Amino acid sequence: MSMNFSNHTQQKTCVRDIMNNSVISIDSSVTAANAARMMEYTGIGAVIVLENNLPVGIVTDRDLAIKITAHSFPVSTLVRRIMSSPLISIDPTSDLSIASDLMSTRNVRKLPVIDDDKVVGILTPSDLLKYITNY
Numbered sequence: 420m421s422m423n424f425s426n427h428t429q430q431k432t433c434v435r436d437i438m439n440n441s442v443i444s445i446d447s448s449v450t451a452a453n454a455a456r457m458m459e460y461t462g463i464g465a466v467i468v469l470e471n472n473l474p475v476g477i478v479t480d481r482d483l484a485i486k487i488t489a490h491s492f493p494v495s496t497l498v499r500r501i502m503s504s505p506l507i508s509i510d511p512t513s514d515l516s517i518a519s520d521l522m523s524t525r526n527v528r529k530l531p532v533i534d535d536d537k538v539v540g541i542l543t544p545s546d547l548l549k550y551i552t553n554y
Contacts, residue, residue: 434518435511437550438532438540444469447476447499454498455483465529467538468502474538476502479529508533511540515550518542 444467445454454466458480468476478498486501487494508531509518522530522544532540 432515432550433511434509434513434515434532434542435540437515437546438511438542439546440540442467442531442538442541444474444538445478445498446470447497447502449498450494451478451483451487451492451496451498451501452494454478455480455494458483464543465541466498467506467531467541468498468504470499473536474506474508474531474533476504476506477529477531478502506531506533509542510534515547519547522547 441461441463442465443457443461443463445457447468447470458464458466465477465479467474468478476499478501482501482503486492487496492501507521507525507527509521511532511534518530521527522542528544530542531538532542
């Protein structure tokens with residue numbers, strides 16, 4: 420998935436320039452069922468998990484499908500039990516090539532964008548693809 424963005428622009432393109440601002444955060448005490456309902460209602464494939472208002476993990480639709488089913492967890496399981504943590508994230512001013520490399524090397528398909536301990540967006544492979552096809 421690592422892509423070379425230098426061919427597309429001479430100037431640096433930052434994560435904030437192409438990130439998706441549609442991101443939802445939930446507290447770690449929310450149940451898997453409520454997280455799933457929220458994701459279905461909003462059409463979003465991942466939610467950022469907060470503890471004491473700080474981002475600590477992520478739960479994706481894939482996490483819900485696989486972890487709940489594979490471990491026969493009840494849907495009342497708290498998201499802190501199924502979240503991916505520690506959270507792999509990136510700064511909004513980081514170069515797109517750094518984000519791409521991070522997603523590739525860490526095998527991350529949803530990369531939260533964190534600025535000053537606040538979730539400001541999320542970056543996905545489709546965001547990268549849209550950027551590449553526009554240039």
